[in-house]
Amino acid sequence: MTDARLRHGRASLAFSFFxxxxxxxxxxxxxxxxxxxxxxxxxxxxxxxxxxxxxAAVGSVLTERLVRRTPVSTVLRWVQPVVFLSLxxxxxxxxxxxxxxxxxxxxxxxGALDASxxxxxxxxxxxxxxxIMLGFHAAYSLGGIIGASLAWAxxxxxxxxxxxxxxxxxxxxxxxxxxxxxxxxxRRAEVVEESVQGAAAGGVPFKVLxxxxxxxxxxxxxxxxxxxxxxxxxxxxxxxxxELATVPYNAYMVTTLIxxxxxxxxxxxxxxxxxxxxxxxxxAAGFGVVAVAPGAWIGILGFTLLGLGLCVLVPQTFAAAGxxxxxxxxxxxxxxxxxxxxxxxxxxxxAAVARLNVFNYVGFxxxxxxxxxxxxxxxxxxxxxxxxxxxxxxxxxxRSFGDGAARYGGGYERPRVVDVGxxxxxx
Numbered sequence: 001m002t003d004a005r006l007r008h009g010r011a012s013l014a015f016s017f018f019x020x021x022x023x024x025x026x027x028x029x030x031x032x033x034x035x036x037x038x039x040x041x042x043x044x045x046x047x048x049x050x051x052x053x054x055x056a057a058v059g060s061v062l063t064e065r066l067v068r069r070t071p072v073s074t075v076l077r078w079v080q081p082v083v084f085l086s087l088x089x090x091x092x093x094x095x096x097x098x099x100x101x102x103x104x105x106x107x108x109x110x111g112a113l114d115a116s117x118x119x120x121x122x123x124x125x126x127x128x129x130x131x132i133m134l135g136f137h138a139a140y141s142l143g144g145i146i147g148a149s150l151a152w153a154x155x156x157x158x159x160x161x162x163x164x165x166x167x168x169x170x171x172x173x174x175x176x177x178x179x180x181x182x183x184x185x186x187r188r189a190e191v192v193e194e195s196v197q198g199a200a201a202g203g204v205p206f207k208v209l210x211x212x213x214x215x216x217x218x219x220x221x222x223x224x225x226x227x228x229x230x231x232x233x234x235x236x237x238x239x240x241x242x243e244l245a246t247v248p249y250n251a252y253m254v255t256t257l258i259x260x261x262x263x264x265x266x267x268x269x270x271x272x273x274x275x276x277x278x279x280x281x282x283x284a285a286g287f288g289v290v291a292v293a294p295g296a297w298i299g300i301l302g303f304t305l306l307g308l309g310l311c312v313l314v315p316q317t318f319a320a321a322g323x324x325x326x327x328x329x330x331x332x333x334x335x336x337x338x339x340x341x342x343x344x345x346x347x348x349x350x351a352a353v354a355r356l357n358v359f360n361y362v363g364f365x366x367x368x369x370x371x372x373x374x375x376x377x378x379x380x381x382x383x384x385x386x387x388x389x390x391x392x393x394x395x396x397x398x399r400s401f402g403d404g405a406a407r408y409g410g411g412y413e414r415p416r417v418v419d420v421g422x423x424x425x426x427x
Contacts, residue, residue, distance in 0.1 A: 009124060009184025010132065014139040016080060016117055016179070019172050021143020022150070023083050024110065026165060027090065028227070029151035033161055034090060038099045048100065052107040053361035059111025060361075064354030066112075067119065072350060073183035076116040080176045082109040084169045091161035111361070115354045122322030122349055124184055131267035133315040138260030141311070145253050208324050209352060211397035212317050213359045215276075218390040219313040220363025221370065222283060222306065225387050226252050228368040229380070230303055233290070237380050240296035248303040255307030263312045272316050273402040279316075280394040283309030287388030291381050313394065314360070320401045321356045325349035 027034075035045055066075055086109060089102030121136045147168075154164030230248035234240040259279075266275045282305055289302030325348035367387070374383035 005182075006124070006127060006184060008182040010128070010135075012179040012182040013117065013120055013124060013184075014136055016076060016113075016176060017121075017136045017139040018143035018146075019080065019176050020083070020110070020113055020117065021140040021145075022147035022168065022172065023087050023143075025144040025147025026151055026168065027087060027106065029148050030154070030161060030164070033155065034099065037161060038093070038096050040096065040099075048103060050365060051100075052103055052110075053364045055104055055107030056111030056114065057358045057361040059108040059113075060115040060354050060357040062108075063112040063115040063119075064351050067116070067350045067354075071185045072116050072119045072123070073180070073185040075112065076120060076183065077177070077180035079109050079112045079116060080180075081173045083113055084173050084176075088162070088165050088169050091165045111357070114360065115357045118318045118357060119350045119353045120183065120185065122318055122353055125319060126322065126326070126349075127184065131264045131272070131319065133319045134260045134263035134267070134312060137311070137315040138257055138263075141253060141257040141260055145250075145257065148250075148253070208400075209321065209356060211400040212321055212324075212356055215313060215394050215397055215400075216317050216356055216359040217363040217366070218387075218393060219310055219317070220360055221367035222287070222310050222387045222391050224364050224367030225371050225384070226303060226306055226310075229371050229375070233380055233384075234296050234299055238293060238296045238299045240299075244296055248300050251300055251304045252307040255304050256311040259308045259311035260315065263315070266312075267316070271402065272320065273398050275312050276316050276401045277395055277398045279309045279312035280391050280398070281309070282306075283313075283391045284388045285309070287384050287391065291384040291388070310391070316401055317356065318353055321352040322349045324400075325352040 031045075031049070034040070040048060063075060083106060086102050086105040090099055090106065093099045093102055117136070121133050125132050150164065150168060153159075154161075227249060230252065231245040234248055235242060235245040263275060266278075286302045286305030286307075286309055289305060290299055291302075293299035293302055370386065371380075371383045374380075374386060
């Protein structure tokens with residue numbers, strides 16, 4: 001396969017990450033409007049919000065099973081339109097059970113989408129032979145910024161939800177389907193059989209994945225703290241205006257985008273371990289600054305540091321899971337088989353990414369209630385120190401990101417694999 005085909009595959013997958021960022025931001029930033037439209041009580045709303053990440057975790061696990069028989073690119077191609085159509089269903093329903101059903105479909109499909117995008121990203125990174133995962137997540141951050149801006153415009157002009165969502169769906173669904181023609185499912189033709197064999201052999205040992213699962217959980221506890229509590233913290237604790245209280249999350253998203261846009265260069269230059277350690281230290285420093293901030297602008301500086309630090313942890317966790325899976329798979333084949341290219345570890349990589357993705361939602365579910373409970377019972381300043389300490393635990397597990405990491409910098413020989421999605425062309 002030509003380098004041009006790989007570049008097209010990379011661009012089309014980046015667009016999928018971008019689209020997912022738009023869809024998720026459009027939903028979470030208009031929750032008050034959804035609540036008002038359907039008359040959802042304050043007591044019932046947390047159940048609706050909790051159901052989405054729980055069902056997303058289920059969708060991720062189901063995707064692990066599905067890709068044993070179906071190419072990841074096929075799963076991604078068809079699940080992405082479902083996400084947008086379910087988002088439109090949230091806006092266009094008439095009764096509470098209709099919005100419950102639409103949110104349920106959204107949760108299941110977004111879990112499948114997250115898992116399949118990251119599976120394909122890990123596979124494509126291996127075909128490239130260098131770190132590119134952070135770039136995909138940068139596209140997601142950009143999509144989140146665009147989606148939040150569109151949501152702000154809809155709220156500002158007092159547009160109905162369906163009026164806000166419909167143009168976005170009409171543009172992004174055809175664009176995503178068109179872009180899916182260029183997905184690169186960088187795997188051998190035998191990958192489906194290998195996936196079944198890998199599942200029977202037990203995949204990557206859980207003790208190998210456990211440090212990555214913890215890092216994923218801690219990263220999303222930090223992320224959910226920012227998304228759910230930054231505005232309240234600035235307004236209630238640091239006594240800012242309501243308008244200024246909207247700035248920290250925007251600053252966080254912008255610095256997340258910047259950090260991910262340049263992060264791959266850092267991984268190639270210094271290695272994944274150094275980048276992950278630096279990200280953990282920056283994130284912890286950000287939480288520390290927020291906790292001791294004397295005023296609003298220092299608090300915003302803390303949330304800005306948080307974006308630069310947390311942004312590298314999740315993409316590198318997925319990449320590390322893929323490397324561990326590749327090494328685990330290689331251990332079940334003879335040396336002469338590996339030299340002949342009989343295994344690329346893709347089946348195990350898919351399983352590892354899907355299982356790891358579940359802890360995305362675990363962290364999301366834990367983070368907001370944890371900080372809220374500590375803030376109410378203790379102090380919101382002191383509550384910020386809890387995610388700070390959890391992020392620092394990442395330093396203990398940083399070596400888990402190092403196995404094989406050097407191969408994704410310079411000097412990694414690109415493997416020969418087969419794209420089963422486009423007629424079996426060689427990579």
